[in-house]
Amino acid sequence: MQLSINRRLLRNNCLFFFITLFLLELFFISIKKDSNQIPNKSQFGQQIDSTNRRRQQQQQPQQQQQQYFFNYLQPKHHSVQCNALYEGDQDELKHALALLSDLKHPQPIDNKYYNITKDQCAVYKSERFNYPYHTRDEENKNYPIAFTILMYEHVEAFERLLRVIYRPQNYYCVHVDNDASTDVYDGVKNIVQCFDNVILVSKREQVVYATFSRLQADLNCMNDLFKYANWKYLLNVANTELPLKTNSELVKILKIYRGYNDIEGRWKTRNLHRTEYRWETIRAKDSDKQITIKKTNEKKKPPPSSIEIVKGSAYGAFSRQFVEFVLTSPIAKELLDWSRDTYSPDEHYWASLNFNTHLHAPGSYKAKDDPTKWTARFVNWGERNCYDPLLVERRGICVFGIVDLAILPNRRELFANKFSLTGDPIAYQCLEELIMNKSLVDLPLSDASYYRQMPFLQPL
Numbered sequence: 001m002q003l004s005i006n007r008r009l010l011r012n013n014c015l016f017f018f019i020t021l022f023l024l025e026l027f028f029i030s031i032k033k034d035s036n037q038i039p040n041k042s043q044f045g046q047q048i049d050s051t052n053r054r055r056q057q058q059q060q061p062q063q064q065q066q067q068y069f070f071n072y073l074q075p076k077h078h079s080v081q082c083n084a085l086y087e088g089d090q091d092e093l094k095h096a097l098a099l100l101s102d103l104k105h106p107q108p109i110d111n112k113y114y115n116i117t118k119d120q121c122a123v124y125k126s127e128r129f130n131y132p133y134h135t136r137d138e139e140n141k142n143y144p145i146a147f148t149i150l151m152y153e154h155v156e157a158f159e160r161l162l163r164v165i166y167r168p169q170n171y172y173c174v175h176v177d178n179d180a181s182t183d184v185y186d187g188v189k190n191i192v193q194c195f196d197n198v199i200l201v202s203k204r205e206q207v208v209y210a211t212f213s214r215l216q217a218d219l220n221c222m223n224d225l226f227k228y229a230n231w232k233y234l235l236n237v238a239n240t241e242l243p244l245k246t247n248s249e250l251v252k253i254l255k256i257y258r259g260y261n262d263i264e265g266r267w268k269t270r271n272l273h274r275t276e277y278r279w280e281t282i283r284a285k286d287s288d289k290q291i292t293i294k295k296t297n298e299k300k301k302p303p304p305s306s307i308e309i310v311k312g313s314a315y316g317a318f319s320r321q322f323v324e325f326v327l328t329s330p331i332a333k334e335l336l337d338w339s340r341d342t343y344s345p346d347e348h349y350w351a352s353l354n355f356n357t358h359l360h361a362p363g364s365y366k367a368k369d370d371p372t373k374w375t376a377r378f379v380n381w382g383e384r385n386c387y388d389p390l391l392v393e394r395r396g397i398c399v400f401g402i403v404d405l406a407i408l409p410n411r412r413e414l415f416a417n418k419f420s421l422t423g424d425p426i427a428y429q430c431l432e433e434l435i436m437n438k439s440l441v442d443l444p445l446s447d448a449s450y451y452r453q454m455p456f457l458q459p460l
C-alpha cells in the first residue's frame with residue numbers, strides 16, 4: 001500500500017518534471033529567437049521602409065529579415081515607443097528612463113568602422129540613405145539649402161545628422177576640426193566621397209571654444225559653398241544638433257522669410273568686456289596649439305564704420321545675398337579683422353552685420369528693437385530645468401533628453417542644440433524617427449502665421 005502510493009507519486013512527479021522541462025525549453029527558444037532578431041537590424045529603417053519591404057515580401061515571401069552588408073553601421077535600436085514619449089505618457093517615460101540608466105556608458109559606433117570604400121558607396125547608400133526623399137525631392141528641387149556642419153568627434157553623429165537633413169538638391173560642407181583624430185577625419189571623408197553634393201572644407205581650422213577660429217571655420221565652409229550657384233539660404237549647424245523641421249518645412253519657412261535673415265540680436269545684454277578689451281590666445285607649451293583665450297588690460301579701438309556691437313548667436317539662417325555680402329564687402333571684412341582678438345566673435349559677428357541698419361546688409365533688420373525674435377535655434381540655457389544634471393554641458397547648455405521629447409514637436413525653431421549620443425541616445429533615436437516619419441508626408445506648414453509675423457519681415 002505504502003509502496004504503491006509512493007510509486008504513483010514518483011510517476012506523477014516525473015511527469016510534472018518533464019512537462020515543465022518541455023515548457024521551459026519552448027520559452028527559451030522563443031526568447032532566443034527574439035533577441036537574435038533585435039540587435040542587428042535598424043528597427044527604424046525597417047519601419048520607414050515598411051511599404052517597400054511589403055512589396056519586396058510579396059515578390060519573395062521567404063525573405064523575412066533584411067541582412068545588411070554594413071550591419072555594424074546600423075545604430076543600436078532602443079525599444080521605446082517614441083510616439084508615447086512625445087505624448088507625455090508617464091509609463092513609457094519610466095520605461096525609457098530605466099532603459100537609459102541600464103545603458104550605463106553608451107558608446108557611439110567606432111569611428112574606424114566608417115571605412116567605406118568608393119566602390120562600396122552604392123551598397124552603403126542603399127542601406128543607410130535609401131529613402132524616397134534621398135533620391136528625389138521634386139517638390140523642393142528648385143529651393144536648395146546650403147548647410148555647414150562643424151564637428152570634431154563621433155562620425156556616427158555626423159552620419160545620422162546628414163541622414164536626416166540630406167536631400168539631393170542641397171549642399172553640405174563639413175568642417176572637421178584640425179585637431180580631430182584621424183579616425184574621425186577619415187570616417188567623414190569616406191562618407192563624403194559617396195555624395196556629389198557633400199564636400200569637405202578646403203581649409204581646416206583648429207577650433208578653440210570662444211576664439212576666432214570657430215567663426216573662421218564657418219566662413220571657410222561658406223566660401224566653399226558659395227561656388228554652388230543656386231542655393232537660397234545657408235544654415236550653419238553643429239553635429240551635436242538635430243533639426244526640429246523636415247526639409248520641406250524648412251523650405252516653406254524660408255520661403256516666408258523671402259531673403260530676410262533669421263539672426264538673434266540683443267543690444268542691451270552685450271557683455272561689453274568681450275569686445276572692449278583685447279583677448280589673446282594662450283598656446284600649449286612646446287606646441288603652437290591654441291588652448292584657450294584670456295582677457296588683457298589693453299583697450300580695443302572702437303569697431304570700424306561706426307558699427308555698434310550686437311550680441312547674438314553663432315547660428316542663424318542666412319540668405320544667399322547676406323552670405324555674399326559677408327564674403328565680399330569691405331565693411332564685413334573690416335569688422336571681421338577687428339573681431340580677431342575679441343571673445344567669441346562667432347556670437348556677435350552675424351548680429352552686428354545684421355542689426356546695424358546703416359550697413360544695409362542684404363536681408364538685414366530695419367529697426368533697433370530689443371530683444372529680437374528669431375527661430376533658427378532652440379537652446380535650453382538652463383531656463384527650463386535640466387532633468388539630468390549629468391546632461392548639463394560645461395558651457396551651461398542642457399543636452400536634450402527623453403524628458404524633453406514632449407515639448408520638441410511643437411517648437412517653432414528650425415534646429416535644437418544640443419543632443420548627445422553618449423548622454424541620451426534614446427532622445428536622439430526618437431527625434432530622428434519623428435523627423436524621418438514626417439519627411440514621408442508633405443503636410444501644410446502648421447503655424448505658418450507665426451513665421452509670417454516675425455518682426456524682421458514687417459515693413460517699417
Ligand SMILES: *[C@@H]1O[C@H](CO)[C@@H](O)[C@H](O)[C@H]1NC(C)=O
Nearest residue numbers: 036039040041071072073074
Ligand atoms: C550582428 O550579428 C552577427 C551574427 O548574427 C554578429 O556576428 C555581429 O557581431 C552582430 N553585429 C552587431 C553590430 O551586433
Ligand SMILES: *[C@@H]1O[C@H](CO)[C@@H](O)[C@H](O)[C@H]1NC(C)=O
Nearest residue numbers: 072112113114115116117120
Ligand atoms: C572595415 O572595418 C570592418 C570592421 O572592422 C572590417 O570587417 C572590414 O573588413 C573593413 N573594410 C575594409 C574595406 O577595410
Ligand SMILES: *[C@@H]1O[C@H](CO)[C@@H](O)[C@H](O)[C@H]1NC(C)=O
Nearest residue numbers: 047048082083430433434437
Ligand atoms: C514612425 O512611423 C512608424 C511606422 O509607421 C511608427 O510605428 C512610429 O510610431 C512612428 N514614430 C513617430 C515618432 O512618429
